[in-house]
Amino acid sequence: MKRSDKAPKPPRTKHALRYYISVYFIVFTIFIVALLWVFQYFFLQKYYRSARIRAVSDVGDMLVEAYRNGELESGMKRAAFDNSMCIVLTDSSEMLIRGENNLGSLSYFMLDRLNSSGFNMHNLKQELESGGSDQITKIIKSESLRSEEILLCRKFQSEGSSYYLYIESSINPVDSTVSIIREQLIYITIIIAELAFIITLFISKRISDPIVNLKDKAKRFADGDFSVDFHERGYSEITELSEVLNKAEDEIGKVNRLRSELIANISHDLRTPLTMVKAYAEMIRDLSGDNPEKRNEHLGIIIDEADRLSNLVSNILELSKLESGNMELGYSEFSLHDKIRDILTRYTLVIEENGYDIAFEPDEDRIVFADADKLDQVLYNFINNAINYSGENKRIRIRQINREDCTRIEVEDNGKGISKELLPKVFDRYYRGSKMQREVVGTGLGLSICKEILKRHNFAFGVQSEEGKGSVFWFEIPVTEHKQK
Numbered sequence: 141m142k143r144s145d146k147a148p149k150p151p152r153t154k155h156a157l158r159y160y161i162s163v164y165f166i167v168f169t170i171f172i173v174a175l176l177w178v179f180q181y182f183f184l185q186k187y188y189r190s191a192r193i194r195a196v197s198d199v200g201d202m203l204v205e206a207y208r209n210g211e212l213e214s215g216m217k218r219a220a221f222d223n224s225m226c227i228v229l230t231d232s233s234e235m236l237i238r239g240e241n242n243l244g245s246l247s248y249f250m251l252d253r254l255n256s257s258g259f260n261m262h263n264l265k266q267e268l269e270s271g272g273s274d275q276i277t278k279i280i281k282s283e284s285l286r287s288e289e290i291l292l293c294r295k296f297q298s299e300g301s302s303y304y305l306y307i308e309s310s311i312n313p314v315d316s317t318v319s320i321i322r323e324q325l326i327y328i329t330i331i332i333a334e335l336a337f338i339i340t341l342f343i344s345k346r347i348s349d350p351i352v353n354l355k356d357k358a359k360r361f362a363d364g365d366f367s368v369d370f371h372e373r374g375y376s377e378i379t380e381l382s383e384v385l386n387k388a389e390d391e392i393g394k395v396n397r398l399r400s401e402l403i404a405n406i407s408h409d410l411r412t413p414l415t416m417v418k419a420y421a422e423m424i425r426d427l428s429g430d431n432p433e434k435r436n437e438h439l440g441i442i443i444d445e446a447d448r449l450s451n452l453v454s455n456i457l458e459l460s461k462l463e464s465g466n467m468e469l470g471y472s473e474f475s476l477h478d479k480i481r482d483i484l485t486r487y488t489l490v491i492e493e494n495g496y497d498i499a500f501e502p503d504e505d506r507i508v509f510a511d512a513d514k515l516d517q518v519l520y521n522f523i524n525n526a527i528n529y530s531g532e533n534k535r536i537r538i539r540q541i542n543r544e545d546c547t548r549i550e551v552e553d554n555g556k557g558i559s560k561e562l563l564p565k566v567f568d569r570y571y572r573g574s575k576m577q578r579e580v581v582g583t584g585l586g587l588s589i590c591k592e593i594l595k596r597h598n599f600a601f602g603v604q605s606e607e608g609k610g611s612v613f614w615f616e617i618p619v620t621e622h623k624q625k
């Protein structure tokens with residue numbers, strides 16, 4: 141056979157939930173009804189017979205107890221009446237002590253006649269004695285009644301003497317009862333079938349409706365409709381599922397929004413310097429090309445804008461690497477004093493030329509274990525921001541505070557501060573305070589890069605700020621990071 145001739149295996153047909161629920165329920169109903177019928181047909185007669193025999197034996201027990209308690213008379217009367225029995229009590233010489241007959245003339249014991257099977261009280265007692273037991277039960281056939289008789293003889297002792305208790309009861313044929321029950325059974329079967337049908341419809345609707353609804357909503361959601369409300373009432377699993385879906389929808393919606401915002405922000409920030417580069421390049425070509433002073437000034441702007449662009453691109457790359465977890469940290473031991481002083485040397489120019497007052501307030505030196513380059517980046521960012529946003533007040537303090545469980549590093553400025561509403565957002569990606577003046581070189585990514593770095597190190601971090609008074613950006617290196625890992 142050629143390969144292409146091979147028919148693909150047909151996929152197994154899957155049915156709806158409602159179908160399975162109905163099938164299971166119908167099978168269950170059929171099983172229950174079948175069980176009912178089987179018990180009616182095969183076991184009712186047998187069950188009835190053994191129940192009667194048990195009842196006679198129980199009456200025997202009860203009457204022996206009643207005799208001992210002196211309540212024989214009432215006990216006998218009640219038992220004979222309730223169960224249609226003939227009950228006789230004799231002493232060991234077969235003298236009648238008490239008898240109660242509720243079988244009328246049909247009783248063998250009362251008439252003391254031999255029945256077709258040859259039993260009367262006398263020979264029943266003899267058989268009991270010869271068997272050596274305390275109780276004997278005989279089932280005999282009675283032709284006249286088309287029924288069976290149970291004969292019981294029980295011997296018991298009381299105050300040194302022996303007594304014999306005889307109980308006779310008939311097992312009425314249950315045929316007529318059975319046929320009544322069967323007729324009822326047919327009605328019951330019909331009612332059960334109808335009920336099962338209705339219940340199946342109801343249950344399968346109740347179970348499958350919320351699932352079907354959720355499925356339809358999920359389809360709409362998959363097609364990009366983020367306004368779907370998954371809220372669905374039903375049973376707990378459905379409520380939980382709809383909550384999970386609602387949450388997933390929120391999250392995906394958020395990511396979606398963030399992605400569009402990010403693209404919008406990035407393209408805006410890429411476009412601005414590009415426009416500047418283009419504008420100044422054109423200006424050099426058309427106007428200032430021959431004027432070395434102007435040309436150099438314009439070229440300077442082009443270089444600044446190119447720097448800004450490359451800064452932005454490398455920040456985006458860095459952040460995406462950090463966020464995706466692809467950045468390995470290069471741990472090493474270093475002295476905090478050395479690190480901070482080393483960073484500050486790079487600000488001498490800013491201090492001298494622009495009149496900034498930047499100083500380090502150290503505590504006792506500590507050796508920490510972290511990624512030195514990444515911590516540099518965090519400190520640079522904090523200090524650069526402090527410089528950028530300190531305004532007229534040019535006082536900036538870098539503080540080391542040794543605590544028992546950690547070393548806290550703070551970068552404090554007395555600049556314009558951050559408003560209460562904006563404070564929680566400053567570490568967010570692409571957040572920039574206000575439409576920043578262009579002279580403040582920033583990408584809105586600096587603090588989110590710091591956040592990722594500090595998170596990767598498991599260092600606590602944060603900011604305290606008051607509008608108009610200044611801000612303190614801080615992070616804490618736990619003491620566990622102060623020695624080799």
Ligand code: ADP
Pocket residue numbers: 521525526529530553555556557558566571572573574576581582583584585586587588611
């Ligand atoms: P940017 O590149 O804009 O500085 P950052 O992520 O470093 O981006 O900072 C985000 C925003 O947080 C800034 O735009 C600014 O509004 C605010 N901010 C950061 N540091 C300070 C500070 N020391 N004082 C006041 N505002 C600050």
